[in-house]
Amino acid sequence: NAGVTQTPKFRVLKTGQSMTLLCAQDMNHEYMYWYRQDPGMGLRLIHYSVGEGTTAKGEVPDGYNVSRLKKQNFLLGLESAAPSQTSVYFCASSSGTGGLPQHFGDGTRLSIL
Amino acid sequence: DAKTTQPPSMDCAEGRAANLPCNHSTISGNEYVYWYRQIHSQGPQYIIHGLKNNETNEMASLIITEDRKSSTLILPHATLRDTAVYYCIVRVFPRGNTPLVFGKGTRLSVIA
Numbered sequence: 001n002a003g004v005t006q007t008p009k010f011r012v013l014k015t016g017q018s019m020t021l022l023c024a025q026d027m028n029h030e031y032m033y034w035y036r037q038d039p040g041m042g043l044r045l046i047h048y049s050v051g052e053g054t055t056a057k058g059e060v061p062d063g064y065n066v067s068r069l070k071k072q073n074f075l076l077g078l079e080s081a082a083p084s085q086t087s088v089y090f091c092a093s094s095s096g097t098g099g100l101p102q103h104f105g106d107g108t109r110l111s112i113l
Numbered sequence: 114d115a116k117t118t119q120p121p122s123m124d125c126a127e128g129r130a131a132n133l134p135c136n137h138s139t140i141s142g143n144e145y146v147y148w149y150r151q152i153h154s155q156g157p158q159y160i161i162h163g164l165k166n167n168e169t170n171e172m173a174s175l176i177i178t179e180d181r182k183s184s185t186l187i188l189p190h191a192t193l194r195d196t197a198v199y200y201c202i203v204r205v206f207p208r209g210n211t212p213l214v215f216g217k218g219t220r221l222s223v224i225a
Binding site for chain 1: 145147149155215216
């Protein structure tokens with residue numbers, strides 16, 4: 001039982017490059033979320049999805065895009081990476097009942113030079 | 114959502130019970146208390162949640178005071194693998210679309 005799997009685990013980008021982070025869950029959860037965590041801070045919600053084909057903005061959506069073409073996958077895209085997007089990115093999923101508890105992946109550590 | 118207050122750090126001897134307090138004096142009647150933890154370099158992990166009554170699962174016990182203004186997470190036999198940052202979160206249930214606010218939590222160090 002894999003739970004929530006994030007790919008890749010580490011990545012270094014140059015400013016202006018683009019990339020996509022993949023999140024996959026095998027629990028048939030309706031809700032999926034992308035968070036970022038910066039040193040010494042809590043998690044901040046970037047975007048979320050309440051079901052296949054739907055997405056919505058969270059607290060800090062600027063500079064990111066997402067897609068949920070399949071229920072089990074939630075993709076986070078950076079079109080033109082900036083140093084301010086250096087962070088650890090966590091994906092989470094939850095069932096439709098109240099959205100809690102959330103099950104998290106182990107994170108993607110992204111550095112932008 | 115109600116604000117929570119937790120001590121920044123705690124130590125616990127291996128094999129002993131770890132009691133992690135959380136104050137939530139402004140909690141309202143429909144808000145639940147959730148506990149998560151984050152082990153270094155890993156994603157947050159759900160532990161337990163409750164509304165009024167004490168709760169127990171395979172990981173921990175949650176004791177909520179009668180006035181619901183504070184709670185304690187109990188790890189009955191702490192191991193080195195329980196070293197982590199523990200977050201107490203108060204949230205209305207259900208409310209699936211809004212972010213979890215983790216705050217700074219309590220850094221628990223389990224010592225051999």
